[in-house]
Amino acid sequence: xxxxxxxxxxxxxxxxxxxxxxxxxxxxxxxxxxxxxxxxxxxxxxxxxxxxxxxxxxxxxxxxxxxxxxxxxxxxxxxxxxxxxxxxxxxxxxxxxxxxxxxxxxxxxxxxxxxxxxxxxxxxxxxxxxxxxxxxxxxxxxxxxxxxxxxxxxxxxxxxxxxxxxxxxxxxxxxxxxxxxxxxxxxxxxxxxxxxxxxxxxxxxxxxxxxxxxxxxxxxxxxxxxxxxxxxxxxxxxxxxxxxxxxxxxxxxxxxxxxxxxxxxx
Amino acid sequence: xxxxxxxxxxxxxxxxxxxxxxxxxxxxxxxxxxxxxxxxxxxxxxxxxxxxxxxxxxxxxxxxxxxxxxxxxxxxxxxxxxxxxxxxxxxxxxxxxxxxxxxxxxxxxxxxxxxxxxxxxxxxxxxxxxxxxxxxxxxxxxxxxxxxxxxxxxxxxxxxxxxxxxxxxxxxxxxxxxxxxxxxxxxxxxxxxxxxxxxxxxxxxxxxxxxxxxxxxxxxxxxxxxxxxxxxxxxxxxxxxxxxxxxxxxxxxxxxxxxxxxxxxxxxxxxxxxxxxxxxxxxxxxxxxxxxxxxxxxxxxxxxxxxxxxxxxxxxxxxxxxxxxxxxxxxxxxxxxxxxxxxxxxxxxxxxxxxxxxxxxxxxxxx
Numbered sequence: 002x003x004x005x006x007x008x009x010x011x012x013x014x015x016x017x018x019x020x021x022x023x024x025x026x027x028x029x030x031x032x033x034x035x036x037x038x039x040x041x042x043x044x045x046x047x048x049x050x051x052x053x054x055x056x057x058x059x060x061x062x063x064x065x066x067x068x069x070x071x072x073x074x075x076x077x078x079x080x081x082x083x084x085x086x087x088x089x090x091x092x093x094x095x096x097x098x099x100x101x102x103x104x105x106x107x108x109x110x111x112x113x114x115x116x117x118x119x120x121x122x123x124x125x126x127x128x129x130x131x132x133x134x135x136x137x138x139x140x141x142x143x144x145x146x147x148x149x150x151x152x153x154x155x156x157x158x159x160x161x162x163x164x165x166x167x168x169x170x171x172x173x174x175x176x177x178x179x180x181x182x183x184x185x186x187x188x189x190x191x192x193x194x195x196x197x198x199x200x201x202x203x204x205x206x207x208x209x210x211x212x213x214x215x216x217x218x219x220x221x222x223x224x225x226x227x228x229x230x231x232x233x234x235x236x237x238x239x240x241x242x243x244x245x246x247x248x249x250x251x252x253x254x255x256x257x258x259x260x261x262x263x264x265x266x267x
Numbered sequence: 268x269x270x271x272x273x274x275x276x277x278x279x280x281x282x283x284x285x286x287x288x289x290x291x292x293x294x295x296x297x298x299x300x301x302x303x304x305x306x307x308x309x310x311x312x313x314x315x316x317x318x319x320x321x322x323x324x325x326x327x328x329x330x331x332x333x334x335x336x337x338x339x340x341x342x343x344x345x346x347x348x349x350x351x352x353x354x355x356x357x358x359x360x361x362x363x364x365x366x367x368x369x370x371x372x373x374x375x376x377x378x379x380x381x382x383x384x385x386x387x388x389x390x391x392x393x394x395x396x397x398x399x400x401x402x403x404x405x406x407x408x409x410x411x412x413x414x415x416x417x418x419x420x421x422x423x424x425x426x427x428x429x430x431x432x433x434x435x436x437x438x439x440x441x442x443x444x445x446x447x448x449x450x451x452x453x454x455x456x457x458x459x460x461x462x463x464x465x466x467x468x469x470x471x472x473x474x475x476x477x478x479x480x481x482x483x484x485x486x487x488x489x490x491x492x493x494x495x496x497x498x499x500x501x502x503x504x505x506x507x508x509x510x511x512x513x514x515x516x517x518x519x520x521x522x523x524x525x526x527x528x529x530x531x532x533x534x535x536x537x538x539x540x541x542x543x544x545x546x547x548x549x550x551x552x553x554x555x556x557x558x559x560x561x562x563x564x565x566x567x568x569x570x571x572x573x574x575x576x577x578x579x580x581x582x583x584x585x586x587x588x589x590x591x592x593x594x595x596x597x598x599x600x601x602x603x604x605x606x607x608x609x610x611x612x613x614x615x616x617x618x619x620x621x622x623x624x625x626x627x628x629x630x631x632x633x634x
Contacts, residue, residue: 014496163356166323169343170350171370172421185360 012195018236032243035236053237060234066222070203073134073218077141077202078195084142086191092185093157103150110147117144118211125212132214140203140212148201149194152257156190193256200249274457275320275425275432280329282315289315290569293329297425302451302458304326305479308504311459316478317427320459322346333424349418350427353434355410357402363413364389364398370421372397388416391450408439415447419454428460432467444470465505469493477501493556495539495630502554502632509560509601510552512634518546525553528593532570534629540629549621550634557587557604559628562613562620570621574601576618580609590622 005013037054038045057063088106109117121140122132130136164186168178172261206220213221226235246256278496282290290312297303307313318324320331322343330339338346349370354612357366368385368531389395391410402410411431418426432440448471462468468475469489476486477500485492485501489558496502502510513527521537532553536542545551563571577600588603603622614620 049415161354161356161539163352163354164358166343167350167352167358168355168369168373170321170323170348171373171417173346173373177373180368182358186358 004156007109012181022130028243031236031239032232035233035240038233044262053233056232057234057237057241063222063234063238065261066217066219069216070219073137074199075203076134076138077145078199080138080142081149081198082191082195085194086153086187088146089153089157093209105152107147110145113261114144114207115211118208121208122211132212134214135214136212136214137218140208141205144205144208145201146199148197149191152190152194152197153187156187158187189256193253196249196253196256200246200253203246229267272299274297274333275295276332276335277316277320278332280316280319280326282312282319282324283325290319291329292334292444293483295476297397297457297459297484298474300455300457301473302448302460304460304466304472304475305478306462306465306475306505308463313463313478314429317350317429317461320425321348321350321427321470323350331487333561346409347419347421347424348427349423350429351414351418353429353431355402355414355431357410357413357417359570361406362399362401366402366413367416367420370417374421380499383476384420388420390414391419391453407435408443410433410447411443415450419450419456423456425457425459428458429458430462432464434461440467447471464553469506472479477505479504496554496632497539497541497631499552499634502552507557507602507604508554509557510554510632511599512550512552515547515549515551515631516543518543523630523631525551527553529572529599530570533626533631534631535627537627537630539631542633545633552632552634553629554632555624555629557602558604559624560601560622561605561624562603563623564627565625567627569625570629572601572622572624574620574622576614576616576620579614579616583607590620 036049036051038048038050038052059152088102092102118140120135121143125132125136160183164182165178168182169175173181204220205218206224209218210223217225219238221240223235224234273296277293277295280290280293280295281288292313293316295316297302305313305316315324319326322341326339330337332338332348335341341373347556361369364382364385367388368381371381371384386395388548389398392415394409394416397405397409397413404484405413414431416428428514431447432443434619437441444467447460449457460468471595472489474487475492476485476490477492478568479500485497487495492501492505496505496508499510502508511527511529511532513525513532516524516531519533522533523536523542524531524533531550534553534555560572563569572592574590576588580589580591584607585604586607588605590601590603591598592601593599601622
């Protein structure tokens with residue numbers, strides 16, 4: 002960068018700032034306006050207030066949807082972390098069949114969600130499984146499995162093969178090696194993958210709409226509310242979700258940076 | 268600990284990866300309590316030998332015997348050997364004492380006993396103060412010593428070391444060489460040390476096993492390998508050497524002449540019956556070390572050589588002269604090493620010199 006002449010550096014800085022403002026300022030509008038009263042579609046900037054948050058806390062439908070979302074998220078995380086880790090362990094170092102498996106795991110993640118959702122919906126109907134929170138959890142797990150699998154597999158691949166050899170060499174059994182060497186070295190990747198999986202499950206909308214029964218998750222609930230018109234407590238909700246998501250991302254990044262690097266930096 | 272009993276024997280051991288053979292019919296005996304170095308260039312199969320003994324890889328054919336018992340199929344975690352890996356393979360999520368105690372704790376030894384033996388082992392490698400550190404907080408030399416402590420705490424019959432000093436800088440490597448040797452003397456355990464560095468091998472080993480292309484070329488003391496190499500590869504690989512090709516003449520007692528392009532050279536064959544048995548006219552090399560070669564004076568009656576000094580290189584305690592000799596169509600480069608002198612070398616580049624070496628300082632190698 003420093004090799005560039007000064008005018009072009011300034012130009013680049015200006016472009017970068019403009020792009021950043023255009024892309025990200027819409028995110029801050031609901032946060033800011035959640036602290037003010039809105040009447041007839043206009044924000045009243047003169048009186049800051051927390052009334053939108055109070056209204057949100059009293060909105061029973063929203064709170065129920067939030068609880069549903071959390072239940073689905075936690076179940077999805079447990080299912081996807083366990084199965085993603087097992088798959089990664091099974092296919093690590095195995096050549097045959099791995100590329101096909103990876104393709105299948107990644108397919109739902111890469112396909113348009115509406116296709117994945119429809120495929121699941123048809124599948125559930127064929128096997129006679131009632132639409133419920135269970136089908137939502139299954140749908141989300143199929144969707145986020147790729148992320149967990151990939152995260153754990155990458156950690157496995159970066160783990161030195163000699164660690165496992167050293168463990169056996171020192172007299173450990175396969176079981177001891179798994180619990181005392183492999184799993185502890187994977188744990189931060191598993192936590193990181195779990196956080197990402199939770200974040201993905203938290204805002205998944207399309208698949209959820211298609212496979213859910215009578216209960217709706219938070220994004221689905223929001224979707225329904227938007228159709229009826231813009232209510233100020235949505236601003237508060239968006240602000241809260243944004244903050245929550247940022248927190249999750251920071252946590253995920255923390256766990257996904259290898260321990261070695263973290264120690265060397267400190 | 269009797270240095271004369273065999274601890275471990277490899278009998279016609281072969282190893283292939285797929286269809287690619289990496290070891291051909293290896294026979295090797297390791298004596299109880301010795302420091303044996305397996306030396307060879309990369310790709311010679313030396314690390315494979317170590318991995319087969321450690322049980323990290325299965326044999327393709329042959330057998331490995333420990334105290335006469337076949338252990339070829341014994342799983343790695345049952346073998347009474349421990350390995351110091353090239354990358355140390357310390358467990359990053361455990362402290363130094365966790366790492367060192369691992370071999371004991373997987374055997375369900377009591378906590379108190381583990382703590383005592385870990386402290387002992389760390390004391391031995393002089394790392395007592397670092398017990399609660401994590402591997403990432405240690406220097407290369409310290410990690411190396413943790414790996415060593417972790418290997419020897421289980422009191423193995425044999426410690427396998429896979430180029431453990433390769434990642435260290437020169438000064439540290441020298442210190443670690445002395446350190447390893449002194450530890451080996453103290454705990455009286457057999458060490459099998461793999462390296463590609465012949466200086467390292469000379470400095471530490473009781474015996475050296477030279478490997479090339481999946482074969483053992485020579486097994487002997489460093490002194491034997493240096494002064495009585497049995498083939499051209501060992502003569503060239505092990506230390507600096509001058510080799511002059513020629514044909515053997517008739518045996519003269521403990522000496523034998525060889526007719527070369529540089530004239531007739533007489534070399535010692537004492538203690539090497541295969542050189543005595545070789546037929547007249549067999550192709551061979553006269554081999555003499557740079558430090559055996561010296562400037563001749565009128566009274567010298569050893570092997571005479573003539574040439575021109577092409578280069579003089581000052582190397583601290585010694586100076587090495589590169590001398591071009593022989594006719595144009597058979598030019599040969601020889602090296603001469605002599606002690607350096609404070610008032611500069613008596614030789615000058617481009618000077619014509621007369622050289623000699625005594626017959627007992629030259630040896631023969633069959634081609």
